[in-house]
Amino acid sequence: MAERWPEYPHDALGWSVQALLPLVHRPPNGTWGRRGATPFTLAEEWIGAPMHAEPRVDALVHRYLAGFGPAGVKDFQAWSGLRRTDEVFDRLRPGLRVYRDEAGRELFDLPDAVLPDPDVPAPLRLLPDFDNVLLAHADRTRVISDEYRKRVCVGAAVAPTILVDGHVRGVWTLRRDGAATVLTARPFRALAGAESDALAAEAAALLAFATPDDAHELRVERPE
Template sequence: MDDRVSRRTLNRAALARQSLTARADLPALDMVRHLVGLQAQAADPPYLGLWTRLSGFTHDDLTGLLYDRSVVRSSVLRGTQHIVTAADFPWLRPLMRGPLGRARQAAFGRATAGMDLDELAAAGRDLLRGRTLTRPRLRDLLAERWPDRDAEALAWSVQTLVPVIHRPPSGTWGKGGATPFTLAEEWLGVAMAAEPRVDDLVPRYLAAFGPAGVRDLQMWSGLRGLEADLERLRPRLRVYRDETGAELFDLPEAELPDPGTPVPVRFLPAFDNLVVAYADRTRIMTDEHRRRVCVGSMVAPTVLVDGFVRGTWKIAKDRDTAVLAVELFEPVTDGATAAELVEEGERLLRFAAAGRAHDVRVTTAQS
């Protein structure tokens, strides 16, 4: 059956499945699994992404999962850094060979032209076996074997060719520094899947982001050419159409919420997957606002008002004070919403900048 679905219904469906209409009372591990992965190019955004979706979430909830190996941080979806569950990584990482390979070729293909990449991967494995190396240390060791090559390109290439984990404290709240590499098989104690299936990924994506089209799934995952896969899975899925007539797929048991469902103010971190999970992002923000949020490879932290991206935010800290600066794209004229922006902003500061004096400043961007 083909049913037409409004943009606002798609918005409410996405927010409900992301626990943004109401915070979920779930363990952090369950939410990581439900979302498939949390974008983790920087250490803090995964914590903020869980905080905005879970009731009672604390920093230790995610840090503990990283240390006890229940979740791992590595290059996964779109070939970018994510936190995923240890149970998902062994099949999800091999499924991303295509996106990882394209990213490596685009960035370092010229520097590694003519090299035997299997030989490079084997050398990386040999160097990492039984120990953890930072990327700079791996670079230096690879330079000894290939002194005439760009060693930085070699180290980055190994990261895409060999499944590695960035073990904690890397990736924990507030921690920066050189990225450590540990062989994933050694960290997890299991082998990577030899034949991962996109069939395992499609229902997981739809459960957290659906209804969605083929191009949306490809944008979120980084995979290409999934039209035949969705066509093969069609009998197991429900089909909708959006306001433009584009085809959308969903799980047959998934319900669509009332488009009038109220949504509280929510703060999303930089690179949140909700903002980048669709080719057509108008269910979350207008095309004009997208140009302000997604600039080059950067995706700004965003604030949702009535479920749509209405502005961006950032926190400036010194030793004693933390200031949350919210810049809206248009003024908020409703007094209750304005008060809610400040109230939710203060909650964010209590989580992200505990022990400091807090100040929330809401302004409107100059057009």
């Protein structure tokens, strides 16, 4: 592009391509501790097939429910940015399961999706920044309280979070300190003994995955 339009700034041409063409942000960019040029490629080359001329909203609804169902129409709209999708869900209704939540709102799910028993505890998990679990529903209090959301979602950022029994109970960071990689956990409340053990196990697994050749350390700060 720079050769074709040499009179225009190269940065402006690059940003125009990112805004106007369907691109894929392909790996290996984002490897731990390294930065560099962002590797983009045309979406058609990456998937090996032409792009569809029109959006496949029905397929998008099914993919969304596979990841985040049961969920309502407003949840899908909050996640996708699409509006006026009520007729889409009505058309798909015969092939979906339909539930009601405590407030009487309709929730949809895939017909073969399995609902866990509500008494089964959710395991402690360390979620990355901008994880869709925190962003995929209109009512985010099902995962994070309004109080904690102010501490996790600051400006345009969404911090890495600690889930305890399916709810946000803290944040964490990962950084290199000399020859070691340190995971620092900042719980919003004191963790019980079993929760502390689960945090240590989850942190060890993450550190082994992220930096297998480093020394590792877990630091847990006192709740503020």
